[in-house]
Amino acid sequence: MSDALVIFTPSGKRGKFPIGTPLLQCARKLGVDIDSVCGGRGICGRCQITVAEGEFAKHGISSSTTSLGNLTKPEIKFKQRNGLKPGCRLSCHTILSGDIVIDVPASSQVHKQIIRKRPDARKIQMDPIIRLYYIEVEAATMDNPMGDFERLVMALKNQWRLDRSFEIDVQPLINLQNILKKKDRKVTVAIHCNTRIIKIWPGLHSDIYGIAFDIGSTTLAGHLCNLSTGDILATSGCM
Known part of the structure; x- marks a missing residue:
């Protein structure tokens, strides 16, 4: 099987991968x-x-959409359910079929830079202290009778390569068994500082929010922020 050159912008990272490799896999290796x-x-x-x-x-290449495979079933399903922006593909299910240049928009970057249009405008690198991870937890069996929390940690290790010791807050631990039952053991886990599990939702939960406070000498301002996109959703202040 021949290899194809993949170049990602704006990072400029590049590499050769076998035809048939998913783009997200190429991106992670680079x-x-x-x-x-x-x-x-x-x-x-x-x-x-x-x-x-x-x-x-x-780079000595000609880049076009013909260097990618056709829309896959997961992409078609996502497009029907949520809609895909014109010209966009899901990199996790888009298959490489030739030399290509791929643009990763800011909305798809983890450490995206947000520019605030204010007199003190500056670039802010998104690196939230809380991250979300969607996993599928294996069912307990007679041969593998591990507890719910142990199987949850094993899923984080196998599916996200998070090989570390985790702490878990009391409330999500108490509710864990019932949460796992709701969506056939498919859950989203919120992890604080890479080690502490603070919340677990059944199914996919893709957004998380935080509040930033600006405490001045005479005023107090609060900003509700989407920690995934960096958007400020609401602002309020008082004396």
């Missing part, structure tokens, strides 16, 4: 910053990319 809450299952839509079309003499 260390390209592409978001994916669902772990490549084609349901969160965070990993959308576009093709940079044209002749790239600098």
